Amino acid sequence: MMRLPLHDARRDVRDIVVPLITIVALLVVWELAIRSGLVPNFLLPSPTQVAASLVEDAPLLFDHAISTFGEALLGLALGVSVGFVVAVIMDRFELVALALNPLLTVSQTIPTVAVAPLLVLWFGYGMLPKVLLVALTTFFPIAISLVGGFRSVDPDLIDLMRTMRANEWQIFWRVKLPTAAEEFFSGLRISATYAIVGAVIAEWLGGFTGLGVYMTRVRKSFGYDRMFASIVVISACSCLLMYAVNLLERLCLPWRRAERK
Amino acid sequence: MMLPDDAGGRPALEACGLTLSWDGGMHVVAEGIDLDVHGGEVVCLVGRSGCGKTTILHALAGLTRPVRGRVLLHGEDVTGQPGRVSYMLQKDLLLPNLRVLDNASLPLVLGGMPRAEARQRADGLFARFGLEGTQELWPSQLSGGMRQRAAFLRTYLMGNEVALLDEPFSALDAITRQELRTWYVGMSRELGIASLVITHDVDEAVSLASRVLVLAGSPAEGKPSAIVGEVRIERPGVDDFSITHAYVDIKREVMGLLGAEVAR
Ligand SMILES: Nc1ncnc2c1ncn2[C@@H]1O[C@H](COP(=O)(O)OP(=O)(O)OP(=O)(O)O)[C@@H](O)[C@H]1O
Ligand SMILES: [Mg+2]
Numbered sequence: 001m002m003r004l005p006l007h008d009a010r011r012d013v014r015d016i017v018v019p020l021i022t023i024v025a026l027l028v029v030w031e032l033a034i035r036s037g038l039v040p041n042f043l044l045p046s047p048t049q050v051a052a053s054l055v056e057d058a059p060l061l062f063d064h065a066i067s068t069f070g071e072a073l074l075g076l077a078l079g080v081s082v083g084f085v086v087a088v089i090m091d092r093f094e095l096v097a098l099a100l101n102p103l104l105t106v107s108q109t110i111p112t113v114a115v116a117p118l119l120v121l122w123f124g125y126g127m128l129p130k131v132l133l134v135a136l137t138t139f140f141p142i143a144i145s146l147v148g149g150f151r152s153v154d155p156d157l158i159d160l161m162r163t164m165r166a167n168e169w170q171i172f173w174r175v176k177l178p179t180a181a182e183e184f185f186s187g188l189r190i191s192a193t194y195a196i197v198g199a200v201i202a203e204w205l206g207g208f209t210g211l212g213v214y215m216t217r218v219r220k221s222f223g224y225d226r227m228f229a230s231i232v233v234i235s236a237c238s239c240l241l242m243y244a245v246n247l248l249e250r251l252c253l254p255w256r257r258a259e260r261k
Numbered sequence: 262m263m264l265p266d267d268a269g270g271r272p273a274l275e276a277c278g279l280t281l282s283w284d285g286g287m288h289v290v291a292e293g294i295d296l297d298v299h300g301g302e303v304v305c306l307v308g309r310s311g312c313g314k315t316t317i318l319h320a321l322a323g324l325t326r327p328v329r330g331r332v333l334l335h336g337e338d339v340t341g342q343p344g345r346v347s348y349m350l351q352k353d354l355l356l357p358n359l360r361v362l363d364n365a366s367l368p369l370v371l372g373g374m375p376r377a378e379a380r381q382r383a384d385g386l387f388a389r390f391g392l393e394g395t396q397e398l399w400p401s402q403l404s405g406g407m408r409q410r411a412a413f414l415r416t417y418l419m420g421n422e423v424a425l426l427d428e429p430f431s432a433l434d435a436i437t438r439q440e441l442r443t444w445y446v447g448m449s450r451e452l453g454i455a456s457l458v459i460t461h462d463v464d465e466a467v468s469l470a471s472r473v474l475v476l477a478g479s480p481a482e483g484k485p486s487a488i489v490g491e492v493r494i495e496r497p498g499v500d501d502f503s504i505t506h507a508y509v510d511i512k513r514e515v516m517g518l519l520g521a522e523v524a525r
Pocket of ligand 2 (some may be wrong): 427
């Protein structure tokens with residue numbers, strides 16, 4: 001990370017202001033491009049039009065967002081849990097790791113869009129296929145990052161714990177888990193971005209609520225400004241989830257903050 | 262004078278004919294290692310880098326099983342049983358996710374003591390170990406020397422009668438090092454702890470130990486190491502032993518043992 005000789009407060013302000021200016025500048029250019037006729041309006045709505053439909057459909061979008069967010073969160077929780085258990089087992093039993101490794105990698109090459117219709121076929125239009133799809137896509141980064149994290153533990157540290165008569169469980173809890181925590185959170189950050197997108201893709205293929213359902217509806221009525229509005233909401237949901245992950249990381253790894261200083 | 266409390270009695274720690282290898286005997290690091298350490302005594306193990314000092318300590322700590330030979334603790338066979346002797350490894354190995362006080366008190370907590378009580382017990386020793394004020398810091402906020410002191414305190418709190426120390430003073434400045442050495446010799450004699458200390462600093466060995474064991478060989482080239490000599494150090498009653506003729510003679514003897522192997 002780059003280090004600039006600025007005071008913390010000033011750096012904080014700068015960290016917010018600089019990206020904000022970029023976004024605003026981008027929106028202004030976009031707006032001007034539409035207003036001036038450089039880009040035809042029927043191809044692309046202007047930011048103000050998108051904002052207008054965002055406001056207009058706010059209650060509806062909110063409801064859909066809630067169900068998408070719920071599916072994503074549940075799927076993520078399921079994916080993380082399964083990923084965690086698989087990683088622990090793979091770490092504990094080398095043979096299982098050998099057996100599962102190729103399977104895991106192959107499972108990751110299967111495109112989400114290809115699995116989603118199958119899940120809908122098997123589990124219907126309810127919440128279940130969405131949650132399962134999210135779990136399927138989020139599980140992998142978690143399992144891989146945790147396995148790598150467990151493996152990165154200094155063997156001398158385990159020896160030290162053994163000389164202090166620590167049992168397997170104490171070694172896991174006090175050494176392996178904290179060491180893997182850092183890599184776990186980078187995996188979780190990736191999973192969190194997959195989660196919302198996974199839920200939306202599952203909703204495209206059939207369902208009653210959710211931002212994906214909203215999108216298919218407005219696409220059929222050529223409501224491109226609404227389409228963009230839903231994209232904004234999806235981004236916002238992803239950002240919110242990322243923010244929650246960062247917050248959780250800071251809470252769970254307080255010693256990391258001391259290290260950066 | 263410098264004689265251990267139970268001189269002539271059963272040693273606290275004994276190694277009998279250890280043959281050590283990291284791969285089950287294909288490639289032998291050390292062979293025929295016999296040594297003993299009595300309560301209250303500090304014995305130094307010196308040798309060149311890579312000759313197998315750490316390998317020996319690992320086996321004595323019960324972390325690895327020797328290909329041949331036994332490790333006895335007060336006569337009891339503890340070969341391959343970790344947790345019976347205190348071991349300070351070559352790296353400080355503080356857990357980055359625990360505050361210094363929690364790191365130091367870890368052996369007590371692992372032994373089943375409630376956390377608050379363990380912290381209190383460790384806290385009482387912070388000043389004595391030169392760690393005052395660092396209790397609530399993270400290890401990453403400590404200097405190398407402070408980290409080593411914390412590792413020292415943790416080893417001390419393992420509370421065993423035998424301590425194995427792998428270059429415990431290496432990250433300290435010359436003055437602190439001298440102080441801590443003097444303190445360590447006093448403390449271990451007072452508490453009757455039997456210490457086996459690795460160093461590759463001959464001066465350190467001579468000023469610390471009542472006996473120096475010299476390990477020589479080059480396991481990397483297929484020549485297993487062995488203990489090639491033992492030098493007893495009888496300290497005359499002078500304050501600064503390190504400027505006496507006796508000291509220089511002993512140092513020359515140890516150096517000779519270390520060098521003799523190389524000349525061949
Ligand atoms: N954990 C290990 N696994 C496999 N081989 C090892 C291990 N530790 C040490 N060895 C090998 O054993 C031999 C002796 O190494 P050791 O670490 O015991 O030397 P040392 O005398 O402690 O050296 P130094 O003074 O540099 O610490 C070396 O050839 C080394 O490669
Ligand atoms: Mg070593």
